[in-house]
Amino acid sequence: MIVKDAVCPFCGCLCDDIEVEVEGNRVVAVANACELGTTKFMCEERLKGPILRDGDGWKEITYDEAIRYAADTLLSAERPLLYGWSGTHGEAQCVGVHMAELIRGVIDNTSSVCHGPSILAIQEVGHPGCTLGVVKNRADLVIYWGSNPIDAHPRHLSRYTRYADGFFLENAFRDRKVIVVDIRRTQTANIADEFVQIKPGGDYAVLSALRAIVQGKTETIPRTVAGVTREQLVRVANLCKGAKFGAVYFGVGLTMTRGKYKNIRNAIELVSELSRHTKFTISAMRGHYNVYGSNEVNTWMTGYPFGIDFSRGIAFYNPGETTAVDILARKECDAALIVGSDPAAHFPRRCLEHLADIPVIQIDPYPNATTAFCNVQIPVAVTGIDAVGTAYRMDGVPIRTRRVLSTDYPSDEEVLLRMYTLMQGAR
Amino acid sequence: MKVTLAMKPGPRSFIPIEAESIVPKNFLAGTDLAVWRGNRELRLDEVFSVSVEGDADRPEDVEVVLSGDDTFRLKRVGEYMDGGKITVLGDIGMHCGNFMSGGTIEIHGNADGWLGREMTGGTILCRGDVADYCASGYRGGRKGMKGGSVEVFGRAGDFLAESIAGGTVTVHGDAGDMAGAEMHGGTLIVHGDCRRPAANMKTGSCYVYGTAQGMLPTFAKNGTVQHEGRTLIHFTGDIANRGKGNLFVKGYKYLD
Structure with a gap:
């Protein structure tokens, strides 16, 4: 059987034109997806059932036992941390927020270690963004800044920018200019019309210089800024001002380098400056397939996009204080629930040392680095493969994922709802 | 009036204690105040040994002295403070002196x-x-x-x-x-x-x-x-x- 128009649950592109061939309840072939998406669809290394740490080993337990353990552990905690959420669907994320409020914990998602700074900047100066479709059909200039889509979002270029013909661009490859700004010559830089190589940590200075040049204040700018010549900066500024429609896409190369959200704020203010001359937009290259959804769900339910502390019964938000890395590094939580994420693969050692000291429950289909730190792992269905659910594309468009397999695994939402029901009974 | 708040030694913990109630003017009405450790509300005297010397009619005449090994866990001390003095004989946690409009906070650490x-x-x-x-x-x-x-x-x-x-x-x-x-x-x-x-x-x-x-x-x-x-x-x-x-x-x- 071939399932058409499946949605790829890997990156923020949420490609919705995937064809999945299924035989005997196994995925045997995937068409249209990139290598990353294909690997996720074909992965079969999943846990068979819940496991509980037992001395140096593991023992199998039932879903009921695992869910009871999780509910009891989180209920007894003084400051439980509920982290992850970008690898699951919006319906499960809703239950997570309700749960955090009930047990008065802290709920945070992976954006605190990827595009959280983008959100902080947007809170300061707004977001002149647009959907991917608008860029595909209108943009004659695209800038990738601190982002390498060939490796991280492989179909972004073919579906929306470099190779995607649009309504107003009959030959995108010829008519659309691509500028890449990065600290090293990446694969994406190799297919760009202009490559701007910045010294590490120099993004903010280059953005400030471009803003000044766009305003006509070139004479103040030194001969080189963070390794970029003034001549190249002027050329880039002129390319931007001469475009009919420009789009900036930035990645963690900008959000997670020195200055963090100030880099993004500066990029947004550059786009605002350019919009005095032409039409320009800016958007984030979101990583996990539903990290945007987690921000959406959190915001409509609590007013804040991530790092929400319910300790006092009301939502309090302060990234740097109420975000997972900071809480773990400071040893400020006494239990953790990890959902659809793998912090052990990404967090600093200091955080993992505390994770090893407290009870940890993980809800995830696959064994991963965090498995080594958890007391209980509860395997679930994979959204977009054997569970349906809503995810938000990197441009904020909600897309309903499809089920391509039928398995006995419960979805994240089902497991979390059972846990939440137990907690409600206890409270 | 001098209010001395000495943190009681307890099991080693890093869970922050939100203590926005520690503001000089609040002590004019006594020491029946609350703080929050994580999601648990605690009486002031569950966390501190509290002693009060003298009395006062206005915040400007109140000095609060905080001491102990764990004062770094205290957040929001002196929030909305409008007079008086807070002295911290050690480190202090986040948001000390948020929105303060008057008085003095001195942190020795x-x-x-x-x-x-x-x-x-x-x-x-x-x-x-x-x-x-x-x-x-x-x-x-x-x-x-x-x-x-x-x-x-x-x-x-x-x-x-x-x-x-x-x-x-x-x-x-x-x-x-x-x-x-x-x-x-x-x-x-x-x-x-x-x-x-x-x-x-x-x-x-x-x-x-x-x-x-x-x-x-x-x-x-x-x-x-x-x-x-x-x-x-x-x-x-x-x-x-x-x-x-x-x-x-x-x-x-x-x-x-």
Whole structure:
């Protein structure tokens, strides 16, 4: 059987034109997806059932036992941390927020270690963004800044920018200019019309210089800024001002380098400056397939996009204080629930040392680095493969994922709802 | 009146204690106050040994002294303080002196992040180092500190006096990255070095008596000035933000 128009649950592109061939309840072939998406669809290394740490080993337990353990552990905690959420669907994320409020914990998602700074900047100066479709059909200039889509979002270029013909661009490859700004010559830089190589940590200075040049204040700018010549900066500024429609896409190369959200704020203010001359937009290259959804769900339910502390019964938000890395590094939580994420693969050692000291429950289909730190792992269905659910594309468009397999695994939402029901009974 | 709050020794824990009730004026009505450890509400005397000497009719006559090994766990001490004095005989946690409008807070150790956030008046003295966002604003806020003074005798972290709109911040040691970012009023003085001072500033005055590392390219040089016996280079900017602020530095180095 071939399932058409499946949605790829890997990156923020949420490609919705995937064809999945299924035989005997196994995925045997995937068409249209990139290598990353294909690997996720074909992965079969999943846990068979819940496991509980037992001395140096593991023992199998039932879903009921695992869910009871999780509910009891989180209920007894003084400051439980509920982290992850970008690898699951919006319906499960809703239950997570309700749960955090009930047990008065802290709920945070992976954006605190990827595009959280983008959100902080947007809170300061707004977001002149647009959907991917608008860029595909209108943009004659695209800038990738601190982002390498060939490796991280492989179909972004073919579906929306470099190779995607649009309504107003009959030959995108010829008519659309691509500028890449990065600290090293990446694969994406190799297919760009202009490559701007910045010294590490120099993004903010280059953005400030471009803003000044766009305003006509070139004479103040030194001969080189963070390794970029003034001549190249002027050329880039002129390319931007001469475009009919420009789009900036930035990645963690900008959000997670020195200055963090100030880099993004500066990029947004550059786009605002350019919009005095032409039409320009800016958007984030979101990583996990539903990290945007987690921000959406959190915001409509609590007013804040991530790092929400319910300790006092009301939502309090302060990234740097109420975000997972900071809480773990400071040893400020006494239990953790990890959902659809793998912090052990990404967090600093200091955080993992505390994770090893407290009870940890993980809800995830696959064994991963965090498995080594958890007391209980509860395997679930994979959204977009054997569970349906809503995810938000990197441009904020909600897309309903499809089920391509039928398995006995419960979805994240089902497991979390059972846990939440137990907690409600206890409270 | 002198109120002494000595933290009781207990099992080693790092869960923060939110103690916005520790403000001099609250003790005029007694010590029946509450603090929060994580999601648990506790009476003040469950966390501290409380002793009171003398009495007072107004906040200005109340001094609160905090001591113990774990004072670094206390957050929001002195929030909305409008008079009196708080002395911390050790380190203090985040958000000490949030929104304070009067009185004095003296910290003998180090202060964690957001010391004096959005304060409008009063004085904060920190004998040790301060972490990030000292005298800054809140996330997404347009104004940080609007009045009063903060003096730090050690070093400061990143985003010192971010969005400062009034008052004076003085750091006797070095400061971190982005000191005075989005500044639009007030005065910031860093006796040591710092990185990328006054980024995106609109107005206000920023003095760096050491070297401004990673100096931003969008400040226009205006010669030198004499300032308290020092010769400083005068810049105006941030021109990227159409700013007309004043940045004075002893030395500077571009990331070229």
